[in-house]
Amino acid sequence: MRIIVGMKWVPGTTSVRIDPKTGTLIREGVPSIVNPHDMPAIELALQLKDAYGGEVIALTMSPPPAIRGLEYLIGMGVDRAILVSDRVYAGADTLATSYVLAKAIEKIDKEIGKVDLVVFGQETIDSSTAHIGAQTASWLDWPYIYYAHSAKLIDNNKILVERVLENAIEDWEVDLPAVIATHMKALKPRPVRLLNKIRYKVEKPLTTWTNNELKLDPRCTGLKGSPTIVAKTVDVPEVPRKKVIYTPKDGEDAAKWLIKTLMEDEKASKALIKALKEGGGK
Amino acid sequence: MSSAKSDCNVCPEWDCQNLNDFKNVWVVGEVDENGLSEPSLQMLTPANKIATKLNTKIVGLLVGHNVKKYAKEFIEYGADEVIVLDDERLSMYSPHIYARTIAELAKKYKPAVIFISATMKGRELGPYVANTLRAGITADCTDFDVDEKTKDVLLIRPPFGAVLLAYIKTPTRRPQIGTARPNVFKLPPRDPNRKGEIIEESIDYIPQPKARLVSRKTLAVNEVPIEKAELIVSGGKGLGNIEGFKLLEELASKMNAAVAGSRKAVDMGWIPHEKQVGQTGKSVKPILYLAIGISGAAQHMFGIREAEVVVAINNDPSAPIFSQADYGIVGDYKQIIPALIKEIESLKKQLKGD
Ligand SMILES: Cc1cc2nc3c(=O)[nH]c(=O)nc-3n(C[C@H](O)[C@H](O)[C@H](O)COP(=O)(O)OP(=O)(O)OC[C@H]3O[C@@H](n4cnc5c(N)ncnc54)[C@H](O)[C@@H]3O)c2cc1C
Numbered sequence: 351m352r353i354i355v356g357m358k359w360v361p362g363t364t365s366v367r368i369d370p371k372t373g374t375l376i377r378e379g380v381p382s383i384v385n386p387h388d389m390p391a392i393e394l395a396l397q398l399k400d401a402y403g404g405e406v407i408a409l410t411m412s413p414p415p416a417i418r419g420l421e422y423l424i425g426m427g428v429d430r431a432i433l434v435s436d437r438v439y440a441g442a443d444t445l446a447t448s449y450v451l452a453k454a455i456e457k458i459d460k461e462i463g464k465v466d467l468v469v470f471g472q473e474t475i476d477s478s479t480a481h482i483g484a485q486t487a488s489w490l491d492w493p494y495i496y497y498a499h500s501a502k503l504i505d506n507n508k509i510l511v512e513r514v515l516e517n518a519i520e521d522w523e524v525d526l527p528a529v530i531a532t533h534m535k536a537l538k539p540r541p542v543r544l545l546n547k548i549r550y551k552v553e554k555p556l557t558t559w560t561n562n563e564l565k566l567d568p569r570c571t572g573l574k575g576s577p578t579i580v581a582k583t584v585d586v587p588e589v590p591r592k593k594v595i596y597t598p599k600d601g602e603d604a605a606k607w608l609i610k611t612l613m614e615d616e617k618a619s620k621a622l623i624k625a626l627k628e629g630g631g632k
Numbered sequence: 633m634s635s636a637k638s639d640c641n642v643c644p645e646w647d648c649q650n651l652n653d654f655k656n657v658w659v660v661g662e663v664d665e666n667g668l669s670e671p672s673l674q675m676l677t678p679a680n681k682i683a684t685k686l687n688t689k690i691v692g693l694l695v696g697h698n699v700k701k702y703a704k705e706f707i708e709y710g711a712d713e714v715i716v717l718d719d720e721r722l723s724m725y726s727p728h729i730y731a732r733t734i735a736e737l738a739k740k741y742k743p744a745v746i747f748i749s750a751t752m753k754g755r756e757l758g759p760y761v762a763n764t765l766r767a768g769i770t771a772d773c774t775d776f777d778v779d780e781k782t783k784d785v786l787l788i789r790p791p792f793g794a795v796l797l798a799y800i801k802t803p804t805r806r807p808q809i810g811t812a813r814p815n816v817f818k819l820p821p822r823d824p825n826r827k828g829e830i831i832e833e834s835i836d837y838i839p840q841p842k843a844r845l846v847s848r849k850t851l852a853v854n855e856v857p858i859e860k861a862e863l864i865v866s867g868g869k870g871l872g873n874i875e876g877f878k879l880l881e882e883l884a885s886k887m888n889a890a891v892a893g894s895r896k897a898v899d900m901g902w903i904p905h906e907k908q909v910g911q912t913g914k915s916v917k918p919i920l921y922l923a924i925g926i927s928g929a930a931q932h933m934f935g936i937r938e939a940e941v942v943v944a945i946n947n948d949p950s951a952p953i954f955s956q957a958d959y960g961i962v963g964d965y966k967q968i969i970p971a972l973i974k975e976i977e978s979l980k981k982q983l984k985g986d
Pocket residue numbers: 363364475476793867868869870871893894895896897908909910911912913914924925926927928929930931932935945946947948951963964965966
């Protein structure tokens with residue numbers, strides 16, 4: 351099987367800072383990481399390769415620093431990696447991003463070899479739209495299944511995908527080629543191995559494609575190819591809270607203070623009394 | 633609106649549009665074995681706000697097999713009109729087939745806006761529909777509005793970090809597509825006397841699905857989802873271990889409250905993902921939210937913006953949650969929860985004695 355995995359190189363922090371002058375996020379000085387939700391996708395692709403042979407190709411559309419992320423994936427066992435990078439791709443929303451990715455996948459299919467499966471992560475931590483998988487599938491006119499937990503080959507041209515939704519577990523038979531996206535809790539990723547790192551140093555299995563190679567109409571990429579624009583950003587307004595803080599003597603004191611305080615609070619007391627009365631004999 | 637807004641020097645993969653041709657607000661109805669899903673009906677609430685501001689109609693969309701029977705319900709909850717495509721070939725949901733079919737209908741009727749509930753299926757289907765139409769889509773919106781000058785819909789969502797809200801618009805393309813997570817909007821009241829038109833559609837060509845459901849086990853969901861609970865007891869990393877969480881669950885059961893947790897509690901495996909509160913979990917709106925061993929990260933607090941009363945128990949006086957809570961107790965949960973369980977029990981006795 352030839353499997354492509356999508357990867358995004360994202361700011362790896364939970365404590366974002368805002369530029370007080372511009373009101374935008376400060377990304378400088380924030381170290382980047384492989385989008386954590388892409389890890390189960392990479393693991394699934396590698397497991398399929400372990401089981402059925404073939405190759406796994408990592409793909410990202412990004413400015414060049416994402417090469418560090420691709421190196422990491424090669425360290426995990428991905429066979430080769432492609433960075434798609436060009437100024438005319440900058441400022442893309444998900445429609446324009448998925449367009450470039452779909453065109454890169456078509457080029458891989460034509461020039462490197464037939465692509466059977468594309469695996470994406472559940473969502474990115476910096477934009478978390480969960481769009482790219484479905485949109486890429488739509489450009490390619492391939493089927494798409496989301497929230498995959500596992501996949502196995504059932505024929506040479508079909509896979510069986512198990513997925514878990516809010517209220518059901520489903521098995522899907524999916525014709526190849528196809529696009530799937532994994533659930534963030536689907537699989538535990540394998541660690542980077544020294545052997546793979548050495549192979550990377552020797553073989554350098556990493557290619558960069560610019561628009562010289564992809565030859566896309568610039569009206570379909572970057573800002574021009576993006577129907578959505580950010581009109582403005584505003585601070586999330588602060589929720590007014592009472593901020594009464596109590597430092598108790600001990601647990602009992604804390605519990606007594608809390609119950610008394612809640613019973614004096616009009617809303618909280620109503621809800622609490624209602625719940626305790628309904629609560630039966632528990 | 634002037635027709636100057638239509639622009640034909642666009643990506644050749646797109647069609648050339650005249651924005652004035654696009655009218656109405658669509659709500660996509662999701663149907664499963666339990667009927668028309670509540671999350672899809674909830675989307676009638678923002679649809680009503682936007683349709684009023686744009687002075688257009690709300691149109692419900694029902695695509696599938698044996699779905700016509702839900703048209704009336706759609707209208708009673710607020711749709712002015714329902715387009716029904718009831719076709720045996722659609723008896724089995726398959727994402728790309730449904731997406732293509734919905735996109736075909738949208739090409740014919742040209743809605744200005746499409747709202748889709750971001751259930752797990754909606755998150756799969758929505759972007760496929762949008763892309764088939766080469767339209768913009770904005771995921772997981774928490775509010776919608778209209779730009780008074782241009783009449784563009786503003787799709788409002790929390791981006792990275794949950795500290796900034798982005799107002800997104802698609803000024804040069806239609807339809808404008810947005811999704812919102814279940815229970816972000818309230819179910820509108822049902823009015824059995826509401827009347828509306830039902831339009832029956834048909835479609836000639838439906839391709840064979842390239843993905844087929846071969847088995848489905850429904851999971852019994854007998855608990856109240858946390859988004860609907862009035863009382864929530866929520867635990868974080870500070871509980872330290874699974875025993876800590878068991879203690880929390882005991883408190884919750886005494887209080888008749890739902891149990892939830894922070895992302896770190898989910899990562900530790902103490903609680904399932906569907907009970908995670910926050911930006912990448914659920915937004916909840918209880919009357920009382922008890923946060924225990926939770927530090928108060930922006931991504932977590934984003935999920936409890938609409939909680940009426942927030943209580944925090946944390947042993948670190950400098951924990952950020954204290955400046956975002958109504959009542960805070962500085963202390964170790966291991967001492968406080970057992971005492972609280974006793975107090976709750978005696979309060980319960982008092983109340984029952986009344
Ligand atoms: C893109 C993105 C999305 C995210 N989405 C979410 C989300 O949806 N929901 C979410 O919750 N997080 C989310 N996070 C993670 C978030 O940033 C925080 O890491 C997380 O909320 C912290 O969880 P916590 O408060 O349980 O743990 P911590 O931050 O580790 O806090 C533990 C707290 O417990 C206290 N404590 C320790 N011992 C005791 C004790 N004995 N008694 C009382 N208190 C004690 C400590 O003082 C501390 O304040 C997201 C992060 C990112 C980057």
